[in-house]
Amino acid sequence: SDTIHLTRGLPVPQGISKPAFLAAIDDLKSALGAEHVQLNDTEIKNGWYMEHPNTHDMMPLFDFEEFVASAVVYPSCVAEVQMIVRWANKHLIPIFPISMGRNLGYGGAAPRVRGSVTIDLGKRMAKILSINEDDFTCLVEPGVSFYALHEELQRRGLGDKMWIDTPDLGGGSVVGNTVDRGVGYTPYGDHWACHSGLEVVLPGPDAQVLRTGMGALGVGGENTWQCFPYGFGPYSDGIFSQSNFGIVTKMGMTLMPNPGGFESFMYTFPNESDLAPLMEIIRPLRISNILENVAQLRHGLQTLSVKGHPRTKYYSGFGPMPDAIVRTELEKTATGACAWVYYGMSYGPAPIRKLKLDLIDSAFKQIRGAKKIDPATLPADEYFWSRDRIASGTPDLEELKWVNWMPNGAHAAFSPVSPIRGADATKLYELAKKRHMEAGIDLMPAFCVGLREMHLIVEIVYDAADAGMRRRAEKCLRDMIDDAAALGYGEYRTHIALMDQVAGTYSWNDHALMKFNNQLKDSLDPNGILAPGRCGIWPQRYRNRGWEL
Amino acid sequence: SDTIHLTRGLPVPQGISKPAFLAAIDDLKSALGAEHVQLNDTEIKNGWYMEHPNTHDMMPLFDFEEFVASAVVYPSCVAEVQMIVRWANKHLIPIFPISMGRNLGYGGAAPRVRGSVTIDLGKRMAKILSINEDDFTCLVEPGVSFYALHEELQRRGLGDKMWIDTPDLGGGSVVGNTVDRGVGYTPYGDHWACHSGLEVVLPGPDAQVLRTGMGALGVGGENTWQCFPYGFGPYSDGIFSQSNFGIVTKMGMTLMPNPGGFESFMYTFPNESDLAPLMEIIRPLRISNILENVAQLRHGLQTLSVKGHPRTKYYSGFGPMPDAIVRTELEKTATGACAWVYYGMSYGPAPIRKLKLDLIDSAFKQIRGAKKIDPATLPADEYFWSRDRIASGTPDLEELKWVNWMPNGAHAAFSPVSPIRGADATKLYELAKKRHMEAGIDLMPAFCVGLREMHLIVEIVYDAADAGMRRRAEKCLRDMIDDAAALGYGEYRTHIALMDQVAGTYSWNDHALMKFNNQLKDSLDPNGILAPGRCGIWPQRYRNRGWEL
Numbered sequence A, B: 001s002d003t004i005h006l007t008r009g010l011p012v013p014q015g016i017s018k019p020a021f022l023a024a025i026d027d028l029k030s031a032l033g034a035e036h037v038q039l040n041d042t043e044i045k046n047g048w049y050m051e052h053p054n055t056h057d058m059m060p061l062f063d064f065e066e067f068v069a070s071a072v073v074y075p076s077c078v079a080e081v082q083m084i085v086r087w088a089n090k091h092l093i094p095i096f097p098i099s100m101g102r103n104l105g106y107g108g109a110a111p112r113v114r115g116s117v118t119i120d121l122g123k124r125m126a127k128i129l130s131i132n133e134d135d136f137t138c139l140v141e142p143g144v145s146f147y148a149l150h151e152e153l154q155r156r157g158l159g160d161k162m163w164i165d166t167p168d169l170g171g172g173s174v175v176g177n178t179v180d181r182g183v184g185y186t187p188y189g190d191h192w193a194c195h196s197g198l199e200v201v202l203p204g205p206d207a208q209v210l211r212t213g214m215g216a217l218g219v220g221g222e223n224t225w226q227c228f229p230y231g232f233g234p235y236s237d238g239i240f241s242q243s244n245f246g247i248v249t250k251m252g253m254t255l256m257p258n259p260g261g262f263e264s265f266m267y268t269f270p271n272e273s274d275l276a277p278l279m280e281i282i283r284p285l286r287i288s289n290i291l292e293n294v295a296q297l298r299h300g301l302q303t304l305s306v307k308g309h310p311r312t313k314y315y316s317g318f319g320p321m322p323d324a325i326v327r328t329e330l331e332k333t334a335t336g337a338c339a340w341v342y343y344g345m346s347y348g349p350a351p352i353r354k355l356k357l358d359l360i361d362s363a364f365k366q367i368r369g370a371k372k373i374d375p376a377t378l379p380a381d382e383y384f385w386s387r388d389r390i391a392s393g394t395p396d397l398e399e400l401k402w403v404n405w406m407p408n409g410a411h412a413a414f415s416p417v418s419p420i421r422g423a424d425a426t427k428l429y430e431l432a433k434k435r436h437m438e439a440g441i442d443l444m445p446a447f448c449v450g451l452r453e454m455h456l457i458v459e460i461v462y463d464a465a466d467a468g469m470r471r472r473a474e475k476c477l478r479d480m481i482d483d484a485a486a487l488g489y490g491e492y493r494t495h496i497a498l499m500d501q502v503a504g505t506y507s508w509n510d511h512a513l514m515k516f517n518n519q520l521k522d523s524l525d526p527n528g529i530l531a532p533g534r535c536g537i538w539p540q541r542y543r544n545r546g547w548e549l
């Protein structure tokens, strides 16, 4: 069912007694208003994507009660965020900020440390503070979703003039996705590279608030805050991404000018072995920007699963679904039987697009059996049109459908980075295949080609109610991380449960980078209250005390 | 003359006795070899750009002996850099790293603290460690200049396949320019945004060395180090730019694929008042990448001065040269009489260029009297061809010529950032004009249009041997910084003598950003040995003790 009773009761954070914790919560209620602090002591609800919980991960990889908040607090402004930080320092209570908490596949809304107090920034801090039509920029609070930003552009009649960039699901937070260094599919897909300016509350006892870049100017900083990311002196934004060094309360984002036209295209490739030569073809086209957006090269099985039917519709045997069945089923669809599907978009006025599309066509057709699918032949509900919307900056939800593959469908992602090379693609694909085979899990890989690198995103879909399958999924993930590390590949992002392991692979020179991260952590957060363990960074109070997973 | 006798003798750093300092230097000599440590105790030489000094600024804004090194040390490898850092920690001697020390206009090779020991990284660490033809990336040491990298590409027969991006002068260091967040003029002009991966020696007593991004992987990091800048966890590269938090010993850089064609163009505009409407025309063209490189809109006087003749050829009165003379002199040149010159380049195959150039032409021609100069009419030694080389990635030296405007020509730059707006351009231009008028200095402004912002670069050319003129130049710079700050503009980079003032304008919320910078400084460099005062960041041992200027 949707509601889960907390059998272990209120998850009081370690190191504080229950009465002391409850007294601290009462303090917080007096400061912010009782209605803005919710104790999490009886039951949690899973909801669905658009009504997701903020107390835990609705798609848990461990038991639901493992990564769970003791309370959720809803600040309405920066001063209240500062108040919460001071409160946490006073009581030594771990706090975990989320913008919206839709980080599905990477831990959802769950805090890394059981019993943390989750700061749900998005609920009451959800203003679009500015949209600048001249500069093609905006300034947003954590609660602004990709949907909300897109709708506001339409509402102001600016939808034709400028685009947002959206990840595959539009319900996430612009701030939350960007600070986790998420990606989208227009030429503005590298969200971190496209942001400009942060406002950050620091985790120290005095909860200082600073603005980065031009926002630090004493007078008039807002004029250039979103135009020029760097400012003067050390450029500190980066250390507030994928970290636990600060709470981001405002972020500037650039918007993409309408390119003057766009056109999606789709190619299919018949054989698994086409992967390597195809990557060699894609690389130079992508680096020279003839392929202009984050290319998605997906395995045929994902094209099947995104139709939204349960796996059992096609197959109910144990172990990965046999290839022959995937092909037979794909045969009945618009793509036809194939091993790989490439989804791309060309931008600009028609004559410019044509020059690029012709180049792409003759390059892709070097693969024997490559087929360009004519969009005119595709029905309106074909997944192609979802990619078309996303690559032109319109948020969408279609992508959720492959989660239906399993009952109680949950998923967790394995996301290693590699050069755009045939040999690398093959090695990663083979190791994923081997580990999926061992785990008896269907392999759904998508190669997302950035500019000079690709992220392989392997989405493991599992039955969240099946503890055995959760363990198999976790083992498969951990094995892939280790295998990849041994071959020289590292993850760009990971699930909260896997952060220690992934951080551990970045071990050059006796873990020099982690020692450096720890040093910054201890300086900025001496009481170790902010998101302990996030990205493998543990504050002194927790370090080497058995918290690492 | 070229040689200056050090009347004040050996500039022993404050806080250590001369004998103790000399003993420490002897230690260093034993460790690195006596020939790799040079004491600076008798005379300094200015040389010229390509044989520049590493002991001081060859274009000083103060007295030559003010910002001067006590010694220069030449490490040959990372381990020796670490050795020097440990040595500095032991003896509490300030060290100042330079890659090549050609930071002219911003302090040259001079250390901020008189008597610092300069680490000249570039002399013996000048290897191109790799050029990757497939990924269009390279990995370089501090001593690799833009010229050297360009020549190596030619030597390997890769010159037609990939380009470097170069600043206006090609003799600088790729690493040094990039860590100071310098800019160039191809679409890869934002050097910081185009780098990928650093190796850094930290300033603490144990002189840890770390690699950022994918370089931190325990195994095989070099495969992806230059392909993907971020890695996993906090992205820390930014805090090593424009700072004194670490010594960069290796840096990855991306290279631009040959765009398949290029074409320079030049427009002139007759009136000073064309500036504002022109900026309004440039902004949307630049943001939508129809203008594809960092646009330079230069004042006519700079087009005259870059011919390399002394000012006295045209005028020898006091105060700024009258406009009428500038116009008359320009009349005799290829541009004709004009107030502004725009230099741009269009990239790609001819039909794509044509589409863009036609759009640009009809937009620019909205300015009455706008004139496109046909390159075919220009002689080979016209400055236009220097811009053509630079915007297509070929290093050059022509730009040095305007320094000849004054005898003993030196210059210092005022570089405020603003949105790309007519109103902002006008305000900045007016304030610069007023202050130049007061100081009796010729105004040579160039608006360098980034993507959503422009840097106004005002190059003050002065006679370095004329103490009175140096003081006027400094006053003019300081007045402009203050005026700009009051209007909401901040500098993107500045001269070592002006760093405290500029950093002071970034004062939002009671100097929260500087407090944060200071906190990082104290954590990473507890003995305060690395480049004290750079970018206004003073370590604890120096802070509020009268060092600020």
Ligand SMILES: Cc1cc2nc3c(=O)[nH]c(=O)nc-3n(C[C@H](O)[C@H](O)[C@H](O)COP(=O)(O)OP(=O)(O)OC[C@H]3O[C@@H](n4cnc5c(N)ncnc54)[C@H](O)[C@@H]3O)c2cc1C
Binding pocket: A097, A098, A099, A100, A101, A102, A103, A104, A105, A108, A109, A121, A142, A167, A168, A169, A171, A172, A173, A174, A175, A176, A177, A179, A180, A181, A182, A183, A184, A246, A247, A248, A249, A399, A400, A531, A534
């Ligand atoms: C089917 C499917 C497809 C997906 N496709 C994509 C995709 O294409 N691209 C992609 O990037 N992701 C994708 N995801 C993952 C995820 O849904 C998105 O990244 C989503 O935007 C993240 O959730 P959020 O924006 O609500 O961020 P949050 O959950 O609010 O934030 C993510 C994490 O960042 C930190 N954080 C958030 N806000 C702050 C703050 N203000 N201060 C400090 N730290 C903060 C927290 O640790 C938090 O856990 C996909 C997921 C699914 C299920």
Ligand SMILES: Cc1cc2nc3c(=O)[nH]c(=O)nc-3n(C[C@H](O)[C@H](O)[C@H](O)COP(=O)(O)OP(=O)(O)OC[C@H]3O[C@@H](n4cnc5c(N)ncnc54)[C@H](O)[C@@H]3O)c2cc1C
Binding pocket: B097, B098, B099, B100, B101, B102, B103, B104, B105, B108, B109, B121, B142, B167, B168, B169, B171, B172, B173, B174, B175, B176, B177, B179, B180, B181, B182, B183, B184, B246, B247, B248, B249, B399, B400, B531, B534
């Ligand atoms: C006529 C003229 C035109 C110019 N045009 C341009 C232009 O178009 N674009 C532009 O950007 N600049 C320009 N400049 C300024 C300057 O010449 C260049 O930026 C030059 O590249 C900087 O010198 P450098 O590369 O030798 O760097 P360095 O002098 O080696 O470094 C600059 C500073 O960075 C720090 N630093 C350097 N290396 C390291 C390291 N390894 N670790 C830690 N800190 C380090 C040091 O504090 C140093 O002082 C121009 C100058 C002149 C005179």
